[in-house]
Amino acid sequence: NMLENQIQGGEISFNNLLDIETASRCANELEEKCCVIVKHNNPCGAAIGKSLLQAFLHAKACDPVSFFGGIVAFNDEIGEGLAEMLTTYFLEAVIAPSIDSKAVTIFQKKKNLKVFSYKAFSENTSHDLDIRRVNGLFLVQEPDSPDLGKVFFDPYKDMKSVTSRPPSTQQIKDANFAWHIAKFVKSNAVVFCKNQKTIGIGAGQMSRIDATKTAIHKALQNKFDLNDAVVASDAFFPFKDNIEEIAKSGASCIIQPGGSIKDGEVVATAEELGLSMILTKVRHFRH
Secondary structure (H helix, E strand, O other), X not given: OHHHHEEEOOXXXXXXXXXXXXXXXXXXXXXXXXXXXXXXXXXXXXXXXXXXXXXHHHHHHHOXXXXXXXXXXXXXXXXXXXXXXXXXXXXXXXXXXXXXXXXXXHHOOOOOOEEEEOOOOOHHHOOOOEEEEEOOEEEEEOOOOOOHHHHHOOOOOOOOEOOOOOXXXXXXXXXXXXXXXXXXXXXXXXXXXXXXXXXXXXXXXXXXXXXXXXXXXXXXXXXXXXXXXXXXXXXXXXXXXXXXXXXXXXXXXXXXXXXXXXXXXXXXXXXXXXXXXXXXXXXXXXX
16 A cells, blocks of 8 residues: 555655656556656656666656656665755655655655655556546546557557658667657657657647647757657547657657548658657557
8 A cells, every 4th residue: 555655755646646656657567667757647757767867867858847846766775875866956756666764864865755666566566457436437548558559569669650650779768768758748749759768748638739848848848859859649640640740740650549630641641751650559549
């Protein structure tokens, strides 16, 4: 129980619990050392690093404004140096599978910071049902499980482009990472990644082109180089305008489910503009 594993901090709100679940699940489903920062139930930055501290700095850099007051999750033990770094910022909560005793002492400097030592969502919970309440009834569906994508493709062997340009080895890694992060971003969701770190996230938009433009705008605002970045979309692209915007930005690889009646036009546009495009045939679309 997450609440039983709270080390310090005040009472947890309804929203805190939802954000902690999103951040913790997103981090713990990755094997490499990573950091995920969630704000208003959407990742505002996520990164894989050689150390958790490096991962945190990269995740924070994705959106250095939004991360303030965020929920920060890690998938490995928090040590002394990282705890020192985290206490220099205003954060709502920090969660990791374990926290070193020296780090526990350091966190006490920020008494209001909620700190959890908890590894959520072990293997045996991956088959739990996703349940929502609507108008006195319960909506039930199978969860978007960590292994769903693996049913359709081996991330390192079968990530083949449907255009003539193949993704590079780095882009395959980035596509895998971007696809994972997109799962936790509310639709319409478009995620730009480079070197296994997010550099622009468009979340909760009413149209996919707005999600695409938002992600590009945020990346450019934070001075990221979009050349050869990878773009993940949680559901299909309904029109080619998204592909044109992505190509214009400098990104050159797209991972998306496919399944639109305009797939032919979307793929043809990607081909014409020299992009790689990977179709997963499974979507992450959710509200």
